[in-house]
Amino acid sequence: MTTPLVEMKDIRISFGGVRAVDGVSIDLYPGEVVGLLGHNGAGKSTLIKVLSGAYRADSGEILIEGRKADIRSPADARRYNIETIYQTLALADNLPAPANLFLGRELRDRWGFLDDDRMEAETRRIMARLNPNFRKIKEPVSALSGGQRQSVAIARAVYFNAKILIMDEPTAALGVQETAMVAELIQQLKAQGLGIFLIDHDIHAVMKMCDRAHVMKNGQLVGTVRIADVTEDDLLGMIILGKMPERAVV
Amino acid sequence: MSEVTHPGLGSRRSMVEQLQLDMRLLGMLGAFALVILVFTVATGGTFLTPRNIFNITIQTVSVAIMATGMVFVIVMRHIDLSVGSLLAMCSAVMAMTQTQWLPQYFGLPLGHWAIAPLAILAGLVTGTAIGALHGWLAGYQGIPSFIVTLGGLLIWRNVAWYTTRGQTIGPLDQTLILFGGAEGILFPTWSWIIGIAATLVALWAIWSTRKRKESHGFPVKPLWAEAVLSALAAGAILGFVAILNAYQLPPGRLRRMFEARGETVPEGYSIGHGLPISVLLLILVVVAMTVIARKTRFGRYIYATGGNPEAAALSGINTRWLTVKVFALMGFLCGLSALVAQARLQNHGNDIGTLDELRVIAAAVIGGTALAGGVGTIYGAILGALIMQSLQSGMGMVGVDTPFQNIVVGLVLVLAVWIDAAYRKRLGVR
Numbered sequence: 148m149t150t151p152l153v154e155m156k157d158i159r160i161s162f163g164g165v166r167a168v169d170g171v172s173i174d175l176y177p178g179e180v181v182g183l184l185g186h187n188g189a190g191k192s193t194l195i196k197v198l199s200g201a202y203r204a205d206s207g208e209i210l211i212e213g214r215k216a217d218i219r220s221p222a223d224a225r226r227y228n229i230e231t232i233y234q235t236l237a238l239a240d241n242l243p244a245p246a247n248l249f250l251g252r253e254l255r256d257r258w259g260f261l262d263d264d265r266m267e268a269e270t271r272r273i274m275a276r277l278n279p280n281f282r283k284i285k286e287p288v289s290a291l292s293g294g295q296r297q298s299v300a301i302a303r304a305v306y307f308n309a310k311i312l313i314m315d316e317p318t319a320a321l322g323v324q325e326t327a328m329v330a331e332l333i334q335q336l337k338a339q340g341l342g343i344f345l346i347d348h349d350i351h352a353v354m355k356m357c358d359r360a361h362v363m364k365n366g367q368l369v370g371t372v373r374i375a376d377v378t379e380d381d382l383l384g385m386i387i388l389g390k391m392p393e394r395a396v397v
Numbered sequence: 398m399s400e401v402t403h404p405g406l407g408s409r410r411s412m413v414e415q416l417q418l419d420m421r422l423l424g425m426l427g428a429f430a431l432v433i434l435v436f437t438v439a440t441g442g443t444f445l446t447p448r449n450i451f452n453i454t455i456q457t458v459s460v461a462i463m464a465t466g467m468v469f470v471i472v473m474r475h476i477d478l479s480v481g482s483l484l485a486m487c488s489a490v491m492a493m494t495q496t497q498w499l500p501q502y503f504g505l506p507l508g509h510w511a512i513a514p515l516a517i518l519a520g521l522v523t524g525t526a527i528g529a530l531h532g533w534l535a536g537y538q539g540i541p542s543f544i545v546t547l548g549g550l551l552i553w554r555n556v557a558w559y560t561t562r563g564q565t566i567g568p569l570d571q572t573l574i575l576f577g578g579a580e581g582i583l584f585p586t587w588s589w590i591i592g593i594a595a596t597l598v599a600l601w602a603i604w605s606t607r608k609r610k611e612s613h614g615f616p617v618k619p620l621w622a623e624a625v626l627s628a629l630a631a632g633a634i635l636g637f638v639a640i641l642n643a644y645q646l647p648p649g650r651l652r653r654m655f656e657a658r659g660e661t662v663p664e665g666y667s668i669g670h671g672l673p674i675s676v677l678l679l680i681l682v683v684v685a686m687t688v689i690a691r692k693t694r695f696g697r698y699i700y701a702t703g704g705n706p707e708a709a710a711l712s713g714i715n716t717r718w719l720t721v722k723v724f725a726l727m728g729f730l731c732g733l734s735a736l737v738a739q740a741r742l743q744n745h746g747n748d749i750g751t752l753d754e755l756r757v758i759a760a761a762v763i764g765g766t767a768l769a770g771g772v773g774t775i776y777g778a779i780l781g782a783l784i785m786q787s788l789q790s791g792m793g794m795v796g797v798d799t800p801f802q803n804i805v806v807g808l809v810l811v812l813a814v815w816i817d818a819a820y821r822k823r824l825g826v827r
């Protein structure tokens with residue numbers, strides 16, 4: 148039995164009176180894609196923001212590769228090789244793609260100054276792989292389409308050799324072709340041994356890409372299932388009714 | 398097709414493209430040129446004399462220094478209404494340090510060489526500390542910077558008043574006065590040396606940027622475009638030096654200079670002013686602030702935070718600490734401006750820097766800094782300050798009443814932002 152890459156245990160966090168996440172425990176193994184499902188407002192984004200350092204849980208603990216992790220800020224999460232594609236994309240609209248890709252960990256020359264040329268070259272290199280049609284390297288990302296912006300956010304998450312990748316609705320704004328490319332990318336990263344949390348409302352896509360799924364409802368965990376053991380209807384039942392299918396208990 | 402039917406238009410457009418000049422910069426330069434043209438005609442040429450250019454330049458320095466800092470503040474989606482009062486506070490501390498505190502408490506005799514550096518240091522530390530306090534209140538305590546600095550506007554001018562007991566402090570230290578403008582000049586020889594050195598640095602920068610782009614295999618401008626840009630840069634720098642060198646010292650000052658050495662002025666002798674030290678200081682500030690904005694993480698984070706504070710925070714940027722640093726830098730620049738302002742006036746008075754907050758904000762905004770945050774350039778703010786000072790001086794020379802002068806400056810401010818907004822809309826940029 149390998150140690151899980153990530154274990155989040157009994158996480159609780161509330162905003163004012165709202166218990167956004169209420170005692171949820173989830174885990175993730177290397178080389179695994181785990182879906183995080185639930186209706187709107189179920190607490191998925193909030194839960195993964197605890198892992199990515201954007202929020203601090205009121206209680207609960209996080210283990211990374213079996214060791215207790217102290218994640219107090221996004222910078223801490225990055226030190227644990229956790230990369231996140233946020234639902235809001237989290238791009239600085241006034242800056243071009245390279246500045247966004249390297250935001251917070253800019254490449255610098257030997258004098259300590261920003262090396263924009265090298266960042267641009269690296270951006271061209273990775274974008275050629277992720278989205279060959281991407282041309283607008285120099286424009287501020289506010290001038291990009293939703294899908295182009297999304298590919299910048301994806302590029303940022305995969306560039307820095309993540310071990311743990313969190314994708315919060317990564318294909319929401321993508322066309323059919325781009326969505327297929329993301330699916331392929333996820334398979335590649337999985338083969339490299341990354342662990343991936345995937346939040347997606349498209350049950351069909353989840354069935355195709357994920358190995359397991361954690362389902363949440365109203366801030367609580369309905370249950371965890373192996374995708375091979377369930378049908379789409381089972382998953383829908385869990386999401387909508389909060390009901391575990393009888394035959395699938397992990 | 399259109400290139401064939403309108404060859405002139407087509408090639409002109411592509412020429413601008415190939416030079417890769419910023420359209421906003423061209424627009425501002427155009428506006429500046431228009432102001433100069435109008436007043437040159439209206440004054441029958443007096444506006445463009447070396448003397449007047451020299452005067453406008455030294456009158457712009459104090460506001461321009463602060464405007465560079467205001468760009469960062471506004472880009473971060475903040476505002477600083479306290480800069481005029483903070484300037485007065487720094488000026489008061491500097492004035493008291495040199496005329497009273499150092500001589501009385503530390504026994505340094507008036508005129509001692511250490512007085513100027515210590516007084517300047519005291520002023521800069523005061524400005525930086527107060528700026529940092531503003532930044533802490535805005536960044537860590539969540540008080541809107543509008544309110545923090547509105548309070549600061551009322552507080553610091555009056556703390557300054559108590560610091561000096563409301564008295565005008567002067568005369569000031571003779572070394573310190575060199576930072577004011579007309580008193581501290583470098584004369585033609587040194588001005589040429591500095592001008593030529595600056596030209597070489599500019600040419601080297603253009604050339605090495607090209608080399609670097611080539612080494613990455615990026616497209617570069619055609620050589621002729623690079624040559625035109627180099628010629629423009631060299632022409633601008635050396636032309637500016639030539640104009641300041643052409644402004645001759647008045648006979649009275651020449652006589653005093655020679656008398657101080659126990660000599661008399663030789664027949665037919667005259668010498669130009671050259672670069673004022675204050676202008677050199679401004680140029681250094683502009684270069685430093687531009688490098689910070691474009692080539693450092695600090696600058697990059699300022700722009701990123703202004704563009705999307707949440708994204709900046711999620712990228713691991715400590716936006717609160719950044720706020721403290723930006724306001725501290727603003728305060729430091731207020732200290733520098735205080736030095737230039739009091740040295741130019743040759744004393745510290747209670748009303749020093751009054752209304753400067755409005756001039757500084759207007760300069761930044763006319764220069765293209767967007768109050769919505771995320772957008773703004775240092776050179777834009779300098780051009781903005783120059784445009785405003787030229788307008789004001791020009792109208793004064795033509796004999797426009799002061800109330801009407803203010804009306805015009807107000808109109809220009811609104812017009813500039815209006816044009817900019819329309820331009821952005823057409824480009825589809827925010």
Ligand SMILES: Nc1ncnc2c1ncn2[C@@H]1O[C@H](COP(=O)(O)OP(=O)(O)OP(=O)(O)O)[C@@H](O)[C@H]1O
Nearest residue numbers: 162165167185186187188189190191192193194234
């Ligand atoms: N910053 C916040 N302040 C207050 N309430 C919040 C905040 N963030 C989330 N919530 C609340 O917490 C609950 C869970 O929200 P969350 O964004 O995690 O849902 P989600 O599962 O990601 O939904 P969606 O599928 O719509 O993205 C919601 O009730 C939401 O209103």
Ligand SMILES: [Mg+2]
Nearest residue numbers: 191192193234
């Ligand atoms: Mg969500």
